[in-house]
Amino acid sequence: MIPLALHSDRLFSSDPVQRDLSRALYATIKDLPIVSPHGHTDPQWYADNEPFTNASALFITPDHYVFRMLYSQGIKLDDLAIPRRDGGAVEQDARKIWRTFAANYRLFRGTPTRVWLDHAFHEVFGVRERLTPESADRMFDRINDCLARPEFRPRALFERFNIEVIATTESPLDPLAHHAKLRDSGWKGRVVTAYRPDPTVDPEFEGFAANVEKLGQLAGEDSVTWRGYLAAHRNRRAFFKSMGATSTDHGHLTAQTSDLGETECEALFWKALKSKATAAEAEAFRGQMLTEMAKMSLDDGLVMQIHPGSFRNHNPQVHQRFGRDKGADIPTRTDYVHALKALLDRFGNERDLTVILFTLDETAYSRELAPLAGHYPILKLGPPWWFYDSPEGMQRFREQVTETAGFYNTVGFNDDTRAFLSIPARHDVARRMDCRFLAQLVAEHKIEEDEAFELAPELAYGLAKRAYKL
Amino acid sequence: MIPLALHSDRLFSSDPVQRDLSRALYATIKDLPIVSPHGHTDPQWYADNEPFTNASALFITPDHYVFRMLYSQGIKLDDLAIPRRDGGAVEQDARKIWRTFAANYRLFRGTPTRVWLDHAFHEVFGVRERLTPESADRMFDRINDCLARPEFRPRALFERFNIEVIATTESPLDPLAHHAKLRDSGWKGRVVTAYRPDPTVDPEFEGFAANVEKLGQLAGEDSVTWRGYLAAHRNRRAFFKSMGATSTDHGHLTAQTSDLGETECEALFWKALKSKATAAEAEAFRGQMLTEMAKMSLDDGLVMQIHPGSFRNHNPQVHQRFGRDKGADIPTRTDYVHALKALLDRFGNERDLTVILFTLDETAYSRELAPLAGHYPILKLGPPWWFYDSPEGMQRFREQVTETAGFYNTVGFNDDTRAFLSIPARHDVARRMDCRFLAQLVAEHKIEEDEAFELAPELAYGLAKRAYKL
Amino acid sequence: MIPLALHSDRLFSSDPVQRDLSRALYATIKDLPIVSPHGHTDPQWYADNEPFTNASALFITPDHYVFRMLYSQGIKLDDLAIPRRDGGAVEQDARKIWRTFAANYRLFRGTPTRVWLDHAFHEVFGVRERLTPESADRMFDRINDCLARPEFRPRALFERFNIEVIATTESPLDPLAHHAKLRDSGWKGRVVTAYRPDPTVDPEFEGFAANVEKLGQLAGEDSVTWRGYLAAHRNRRAFFKSMGATSTDHGHLTAQTSDLGETECEALFWKALKSKATAAEAEAFRGQMLTEMAKMSLDDGLVMQIHPGSFRNHNPQVHQRFGRDKGADIPTRTDYVHALKALLDRFGNERDLTVILFTLDETAYSRELAPLAGHYPILKLGPPWWFYDSPEGMQRFREQVTETAGFYNTVGFNDDTRAFLSIPARHDVARRMDCRFLAQLVAEHKIEEDEAFELAPELAYGLAKRAYKL
Numbered sequence A, B, C: 001m002i003p004l005a006l007h008s009d010r011l012f013s014s015d016p017v018q019r020d021l022s023r024a025l026y027a028t029i030k031d032l033p034i035v036s037p038h039g040h041t042d043p044q045w046y047a048d049n050e051p052f053t054n055a056s057a058l059f060i061t062p063d064h065y066v067f068r069m070l071y072s073q074g075i076k077l078d079d080l081a082i083p084r085r086d087g088g089a090v091e092q093d094a095r096k097i098w099r100t101f102a103a104n105y106r107l108f109r110g111t112p113t114r115v116w117l118d119h120a121f122h123e124v125f126g127v128r129e130r131l132t133p134e135s136a137d138r139m140f141d142r143i144n145d146c147l148a149r150p151e152f153r154p155r156a157l158f159e160r161f162n163i164e165v166i167a168t169t170e171s172p173l174d175p176l177a178h179h180a181k182l183r184d185s186g187w188k189g190r191v192v193t194a195y196r197p198d199p200t201v202d203p204e205f206e207g208f209a210a211n212v213e214k215l216g217q218l219a220g221e222d223s224v225t226w227r228g229y230l231a232a233h234r235n236r237r238a239f240f241k242s243m244g245a246t247s248t249d250h251g252h253l254t255a256q257t258s259d260l261g262e263t264e265c266e267a268l269f270w271k272a273l274k275s276k277a278t279a280a281e282a283e284a285f286r287g288q289m290l291t292e293m294a295k296m297s298l299d300d301g302l303v304m305q306i307h308p309g310s311f312r313n314h315n316p317q318v319h320q321r322f323g324r325d326k327g328a329d330i331p332t333r334t335d336y337v338h339a340l341k342a343l344l345d346r347f348g349n350e351r352d353l354t355v356i357l358f359t360l361d362e363t364a365y366s367r368e369l370a371p372l373a374g375h376y377p378i379l380k381l382g383p384p385w386w387f388y389d390s391p392e393g394m395q396r397f398r399e400q401v402t403e404t405a406g407f408y409n410t411v412g413f414n415d416d417t418r419a420f421l422s423i424p425a426r427h428d429v430a431r432r433m434d435c436r437f438l439a440q441l442v443a444e445h446k447i448e449e450d451e452a453f454e455l456a457p458e459l460a461y462g463l464a465k466r467a468y469k470l
Helices: A016-029 A043-048 A055-059 A064-072 A094-103 A112-125 A136-147 A154-160 A177-185 A208-219 A226-242 A262-273 A279-300 A316-322 A341-347 A364-373 A391-405 A420-443 A449-467 B016-029 B043-048 B055-059 B064-072 B094-103 B112-125 B136-147 B154-160 B177-185 B208-219 B226-242 B262-273 B279-300 B316-322 B341-347 B364-373 B391-405 B420-443 B449-467 C016-029 C043-048 C055-059 C064-072 C094-103 C112-125 C136-147 C154-160 C177-185 C208-219 C226-242 C262-273 C279-300 C316-322 C341-347 C364-373 C391-405 C420-443 C449-467
Strands: A034-036 A163-167 A247-250 A303-306 A355-357 A379-381 B034-036 B163-167 B247-250 B303-306 B355-357 B379-381 C034-036 C163-167 C247-250 C303-306 C355-357 C379-381
Touching: A016 A420, A016 A449, A034 A420, A034 A449, A043 A154, A043 A177, A055 A094, A055 A136, A064 A094, A064 A112, A094 A136, A112 A136, A112 A420, A154 A163, A154 A420, A208 A226, A208 A262, A226 A262, A226 A279, A247 A279, A262 A279, A279 A303, A279 A341, A355 A364, A364 A379, A364 A391, A391 A420, A391 B391, A391 C391, A420 A449, B016 B420, B016 B449, B034 B420, B034 B449, B043 B154, B043 B177, B055 B094, B055 B136, B064 B094, B064 B112, B094 B136, B112 B136, B112 B420, B154 B163, B154 B420, B208 B226, B208 B262, B226 B262, B226 B279, B247 B279, B262 B279, B279 B303, B279 B341, B355 B364, B364 B379, B364 B391, B391 B420, B391 C391, B420 B449, C016 C420, C016 C449, C034 C420, C034 C449, C043 C154, C043 C177, C055 C094, C055 C136, C064 C094, C064 C112, C094 C136, C112 C136, C112 C420, C154 C163, C154 C420, C208 C226, C208 C262, C226 C262, C226 C279, C247 C279, C262 C279, C279 C303, C279 C341, C355 C364, C364 C379, C364 C391, C391 C420, C420 C449
Parallel strands: A034 A163, A247 A303, A303 A355, A355 A379, B034 B163, B247 B303, B303 B355, B355 B379, C034 C163, C247 C303, C303 C355, C355 C379
Antiparallel strands: none
């Protein structure tokens, strides 16, 4: 048996001066509540509070960070119980899947996934041995035993994780039934939604026209006219806001924005509905909708998030067989300076609007994002995202952003995850890495110690809470 | 009161081996004179030697590094006394502006601006407390008291800063009256000009045709013919050289160069003068002028500097209300490999020409700039520029450039600043960071200690002096 | 005399915790045999086993890393005995060339070339003084004396370097006579070839049509038809495989791949043969050939390597006077996400194909390459290449790749060199830097010590051997 321990100095520099400062800073923030302003957990978990089924269904099958790595080394997704779109048979033996995972656990060495998994094993399930082929069955049984107990149901974990508030993400077409059930349940946990209109603003999304029609039905608006369509969005935003939403989220291929006249918008919208929009027109329409959403945010106060740069479903065979979000989304070069100009020309100088920018192109940190956020009042920078939600990714973010944008044009951490069990681990990584960065600034006499102690809780808690109005 | 101190080990690594080596290296170069071969201080300061008016007018209003950060957090430029183009009223109360600055000084934590300001407060004005709302008035009064004394006038500070030579930057349309006054004044401080022809070589510059006409008048050439236009440049370059210039400076949007036939040049020039040039033609013309300037440099020996990659005046509202250089210039991706080819094909192998390249796109360091400078005899790399004139920026520059281009294809430091008081601070940061980098090389046994002691004064002083022929 | 020593801790961190761990890891792998799966040494050296002529001919004239740096500082290539294409006279005095080199040895401070040279001087020739003008003659004589002795002939060095296997790179037009001679010689050293078809798949390569014709002759196929051309490649690949090849190598300007119908391929091929292909068509043809080669690799099992991104012969004057590979190849921005899609759509999910990707654009590491290799079963990442075969380059590679792709989607080190004497030095640098990286992971508690000890020999030896099927 190989022991599993979480070292109390993990992720800190091994330089004694920096390590000791990191420790001291971390001690003041490690127990702060978790504010999770952007994520993809399933609200049904909290609404129904049913137990999670088993270790494989909890850790492997839903987590594309995990199964894409196994897939990259030749393991079939069918063998990991990833559901097929055609409903065909996939492996059903959860224990067998867990053993495959254990046999390949070495693949995750040096990755944040490994850090998150070990954290969850150790902290949530009390595991004290490393996952290996030899320990696989014992761990599988132990986790499953835990999951059957009431203190491992979603609401209990939510409370144990010390989550002050968590946001989920829903399409405008979602009736938010789980959120309604939650609101009526009397449970005190705060779960809010966020408005993610992609299926209704992207002409290239599957079923766009039908989605727009359904949007109109839900909103009681004639959504096949441009004005009715905008009114429908305003209506749904108001409904989302009534269900706790404080933000919108926009996952576009690029950061392109447009600012077109109404006639042109109407023409584009008509083409989009009729599936006659060219790729350039679809892009222009998506860009126009970012500007429209910014305008609506000025009115209703929802904070706007732009997440550009992912080439979704890069692998057509995987997409065809297993659908979206299967680890085959690949980052691309992303321009912000030209792309955002239409929106910024119109609204960039507002003082009652917040637009939070994310990137999958780290080259933009020092070249574009920090200079933009260090000038425009509406812009703030989201934390390192997706592939960069990692120790090295966080280090690069702070190193490349801080000198130009400072700390106060950033918005703390968000976990952006569907993997509920990883949430405490991810926030812990962010808190440790931020303390490490602050400790280095102090050790190199760039800021003073009292300033680091003031900044640490801001980065861990305050900035996110204020930026997202939570 | 919170004390303000400058730690003697600031910016050095906290690793004891590296820190001790850094200290030893730094001790040998910290008192070397400042060679400032590229900057934007106002020659009138030295010519007239009038006192600076007050702390806010010295530190805030003229420094776009400072006010853009305040602006990014919702503070109006009007409230910081930034002059409006329409002459409209802006805040005039210098003390009130200083208090706003003090109330927001936390925004600069982790930025080089903070390092420069604290250095100036401490070293120039003897301040021993941190700028806070509580200390704001005391510091304001102290600085203003100092400024009224003769030893704080520009020439006295120039001497106190131990500046051996400083270059300013002027347009060919500038009569260089301040430089003439300086030359005739008997003062021993060496202030030279640099030839920055942008207003007369960029068809998209405000008033291009008028500028060209004025250029011809100043030069006594018929500057509306292509040949006369080139002759006018040669004439003005000679005049600038007679006023001490050893270099030219070119601030283009891209690094594009062209090498066209005379007929084509004439046609482009005519279109440019008539405002009929397309964007591509304007770009081709600017590119042609880089090649023409390289040719002239071969003849007259002026060192050529190319500063590409800034999207100027990105924020039209700020530009319209307050004009140029208001913190709204944003870096863009910059290609060098294809862009410079026309110039390099023609002159790249010359041994009597120096072209110094700068970048706002750090991705070019290891991919394009170091390989180019590590091959072509005419090319050398300028120091990290603008947003990257910072500790982390300098570290990235050395880490990404040295292995391919070595140290001797770089040209030491230049401060590129309008903020006179920041000059000693900026050179001090560069010297410290270079010593830190050298110390790391020694500590990791990549170079020997005697080599680091030979390199340190080259990076701080020798390389700049020789590359710029000062 | 300035002593030359190789510090036993060179390239390790100066942090004691990390240094001690690095030492311990390195001790377990430093004596592992060298597996060199990709390089450009001359097979004739091993076949004929003639002595190297002199120090300058060994270290300077054939090494574009060395002479490009001298050239960048104004030293003429003629003065370094670089042969002219027109056969004109160049410097012939090897001692004089060596003295020029010694007088400029400072230029290499901080570069990997310096590390490799000192390593070879010290370890191969027993030199114990630094190369300076003063020591130049002594070192020149010492090295030449050594070279005249049998234990400095190529095969003896090969054995002394503990090379288990080395791959050279040959064009399909090469008869592999040296490899045949080697095979028949009875010598036990393992030297294999690799299939590098660039001259026969790139319509823009000098003499493409003649090359294709010769390919057909060698293969006994009618290579001016599309089918015959493909058959000829299959035939030559089989021949190369019979001479030990386990891999192919593709040095394209971009990573573009195509997947066209047979009719379109035939038309492109015809245009290419007739020199009628546009630049876009030449690119499409090269891209098609990558896909064809992937298909052939599925059949014959050769591992495929793609080395894109070098703008070859950037300096036309140097190219015209001295030919290819003269230090004037410059990296360019390289897209992988879109470029590789045609090949990946067709073969990306295969489990019996390995495609190893290299880059000269480090921005692709975290943005494109690690996410691609962390998903697609066929993809693995080659080590940092060319300009990035350096300590900092290796550090950036591991830092930017590991968190997303892990260690097992990389393939260990390869030296890619023509400089035979640098091979042990280069592998030593890679082994040290990998131990350093692993030590940091352990010191920061990201992986455990036992895992680092398991990974170290994989990175130094195991991964390369398995990935290249050696």
